[in-house]
Amino acid sequence: MSAIGAKQPELPSSSTRGPVAEVLVSLSLSGSFLTGLVIVAFWVFCALFGEHFTPYDPLADDIINSLMPPSAEHWFGTDQLGRDVFSRVIVGSRDILTVAPLATLLATVAGTTLGLFTGYFRGLVDDIISRVLEAFMAIPVVIVALLAIVALGTSKSTVIIVIGLSFSPIIARTVRSAVLSERELDYVAAAQLRRESALHTMFVEILPNVVPPILVETTVRLGYAIFAVATLSFMGFGIQPPSPDWGLSISSNYGMIAGGFWWTVLFDALAIASLVVGVNLVADGVQGALND
Amino acid sequence: MTLFLLSIMVFLGGQVLPGNVGRAILGPLADIRAVDALNHSLGLDRPLLVQYWDWISSFVRGDMGTSYIFRAPVAPFVIDALGNSMKLALVAFVMVVPLGILGGIIAALNVNRPIDRIISLGGLSATVLPEFVTGIIFILIFGVWLHWLPIAATWPKNAGFFTQIYYLILPALPLFLVLFGYIARMARSGMIEALDSDYTRTAVLKGLPWRVVIWRHVLRNALLPTITVIATQTGYLIGGLVVVETLFRYQGIGSLIFTAARGKDFPILEAGILTIGIVYSVATLVADVLYSVLNPRIRLGAEQ
Numbered sequence: 286m287s288a289i290g291a292k293q294p295e296l297p298s299s300s301t302r303g304p305v306a307e308v309l310v311s312l313s314l315s316g317s318f319l320t321g322l323v324i325v326a327f328w329v330f331c332a333l334f335g336e337h338f339t340p341y342d343p344l345a346d347d348i349i350n351s352l353m354p355p356s357a358e359h360w361f362g363t364d365q366l367g368r369d370v371f372s373r374v375i376v377g378s379r380d381i382l383t384v385a386p387l388a389t390l391l392a393t394v395a396g397t398t399l400g401l402f403t404g405y406f407r408g409l410v411d412d413i414i415s416r417v418l419e420a421f422m423a424i425p426v427v428i429v430a431l432l433a434i435v436a437l438g439t440s441k442s443t444v445i446i447v448i449g450l451s452f453s454p455i456i457a458r459t460v461r462s463a464v465l466s467e468r469e470l471d472y473v474a475a476a477q478l479r480r481e482s483a484l485h486t487m488f489v490e491i492l493p494n495v496v497p498p499i500l501v502e503t504t505v506r507l508g509y510a511i512f513a514v515a516t517l518s519f520m521g522f523g524i525q526p527p528s529p530d531w532g533l534s535i536s537s538n539y540g541m542i543a544g545g546f547w548w549t550v551l552f553d554a555l556a557i558a559s560l561v562v563g564v565n566l567v568a569d570g571v572q573g574a575l576n577d
Numbered sequence: 578m579t580l581f582l583l584s585i586m587v588f589l590g591g592q593v594l595p596g597n598v599g600r601a602i603l604g605p606l607a608d609i610r611a612v613d614a615l616n617h618s619l620g621l622d623r624p625l626l627v628q629y630w631d632w633i634s635s636f637v638r639g640d641m642g643t644s645y646i647f648r649a650p651v652a653p654f655v656i657d658a659l660g661n662s663m664k665l666a667l668v669a670f671v672m673v674v675p676l677g678i679l680g681g682i683i684a685a686l687n688v689n690r691p692i693d694r695i696i697s698l699g700g701l702s703a704t705v706l707p708e709f710v711t712g713i714i715f716i717l718i719f720g721v722w723l724h725w726l727p728i729a730a731t732w733p734k735n736a737g738f739f740t741q742i743y744y745l746i747l748p749a750l751p752l753f754l755v756l757f758g759y760i761a762r763m764a765r766s767g768m769i770e771a772l773d774s775d776y777t778r779t780a781v782l783k784g785l786p787w788r789v790v791i792w793r794h795v796l797r798n799a800l801l802p803t804i805t806v807i808a809t810q811t812g813y814l815i816g817g818l819v820v821v822e823t824l825f826r827y828q829g830i831g832s833l834i835f836t837a838a839r840g841k842d843f844p845i846l847e848a849g850i851l852t853i854g855i856v857y858s859v860a861t862l863v864a865d866v867l868y869s870v871l872n873p874r875i876r877l878g879a880e881q
Contacts, residue, residue, distance in 0.1 A: 425816030428850055431838045435846070512707050516820055519709045520835065535713060539824070543728055547717050554713045558706055565705045 311574040318570025324563030332379040339372035343529045355548050362548035364538060373529035374552045380524045384441055385510040391449025392456055393503045400460025401487045405468055418454035426451045426513055434522045444523050448513050452506050459502045463495040497575045504568035511564055515557050531557045584633055584851060644845050651848045659852060662818055662829035668745045669752040677757045681764025688769060696761060704758030708751035708820045715750050729826045748825040752817050756810055763806040767799035801872055808864025815853050
């Protein structure tokens with residue numbers, strides 16, 4: 286899509302292009318968005334194909350060579366079981382890049398549905414649901430997660446459900462405020478006069494018009510979801526061994542850093558940092574492009 | 578409302594745990610009669626509503642129950658841990674509030690110049706990084722490589738005030754980073770708005786010195802929203818404490834909850850989380866009061 290912008294950069298108006306192309310052009314011109322995209326694409330690539338080009342098996346123990354500092358053979362050194370840290374960092378992107386997007390998807394679907402209902406019906410339903418959601422939002426995600434995971438047990442799907450549900454009130458609030466202004470417009474009145482069902486009006490008429498704020502909120506939430514998944518894995522409540530997940534690796538190795546084995550945690554920490562910053566740069570770019 | 582919801586969630590979380598508490602304490606090999614007897618003596622075989630009422634009413638009276646694991650009243654644990662956490666939070670706040678506001682002010686006075694870009698972008702990236710990631714990097718730099726600061730927040734017994742602070746600097750840094758971005762951003766946008774306003778223009782055109790304009794006209798208005806943000810961040814801070822206290826092995830309320838969650842020690846877990854809820858509500862209330870004290874528009878509006 287960026288080719289359109291490259292060929293006709295002198296066209297300023299939307300007369301010849303649709304709104305979608307317009308947004309894509311403005312995204313392709315944003316440096317921070319492209320930087321973020323490259324970082325995220327790199328990790329997605331590692332998650333999908335990483336196992337085919339890692340020098341070692343990320344799960345293979347090699348006790349004789351445990352805790353070796355970085356060298357030509359092991360670029361990032363080896364951990365306490367002699368596993369190659371470089372291979373583990375590459376493949377470690379997989380679980381977090383599965384769990385965080387699924388959690389975000391769940392949050393978006395649940396939040397959008399709640400937001401459409403509360404914004405469209407208003408009244409008592411809206412009041413009650415909104416109050417409950419507000420109260421819910423005041424509770425830190427880590428606390429909700431601790432409670433839920435203790436009650437439900439640790440698994441990837443628990444993490445997805447916990448993060449998805451904790452984030453849905455925030456998306457619901459965004460969608461609700463967008464729906465509140467949409468429902469006063471003529472096309473909604475027209476749909477109501479045509480005696481369309483409430484469900485039809487909400488999901489077919491209004492939903493397409495509130496996509497931009499949903500998209501912005503979703504990309505922002507994805508950044509927070511990665512934050513939360515990494516944190517929960519670090520706490521031992523998320524992704525479980527023997528996955529080479531970054532947060533998990535840090536949690537099993539940080540007890541040894543006083544001994545100077547910095548390579549067992551530093552690269553995982555930098556990997557998380559780069560992914561989080563990458564996603565946030567993308568989110569920032571999407572926000573800028575859609576709000577113009 | 579939040580407190581009520583939280584108490585119900587906490588209580589339900591305690592009830593739907595898989596496997597029963599007696600079984601969890603006595604282990605899988607224990608006799609079923611022993612498990613039943615323990616559950617009975619802990620009062621866990623009564624109807625849910627009775628248990629909830631019993632729990633919440635004694636909590637209000639200050640009786641937080643008895644820890645399943647330590648076999649001792651919960652309250653001293655929670656109060657000690659809360660005190661420790663407050664020390665840590667205080668160190669973080671004392672560092673971040675002045676610096677965050679200062680950062681925001683500097684950024685606002687230099688809008689779109691390089692220094693503004695550095696503060697805004699740096700603040701934003703710092704805010705989105707998980708605390709344990711920045712914590713690990715700080716431990717490596719200041720603790721392992723430079724040997725400037727201790728890497729575990731466990732000071733020797735009877736350590737003096739300054740020694741304690743010395744041990745708390747490193748744990749406070751990750752919290753500092755996350756909060757700095759938020760506070761600086763709010764202070765920046767508040768400043769920019771105030772600088773753009775008519776009253777600032779009037780003050781400048783009156784011929785008031787620049788310093789007086791900034792101090793008396795701009796800052797007072799610019800910092801109001803920042804105060805609200807600082808208060809709402811206590812909610813975040815509590816989540817952050819769980820992580821940071823675990824990472825630095827600090828005996829605060831966060832690590833208390835964490836340990837209780839791992840050991841399925843529900844009285845401690847429930848009391849800890851409810852206490853956090855109360856702290857959060859109090860912080861929000863204080864912020865509301867402070868906001869109306871500092872903002873004459875709300876104060877005078879209420880009097881009329």
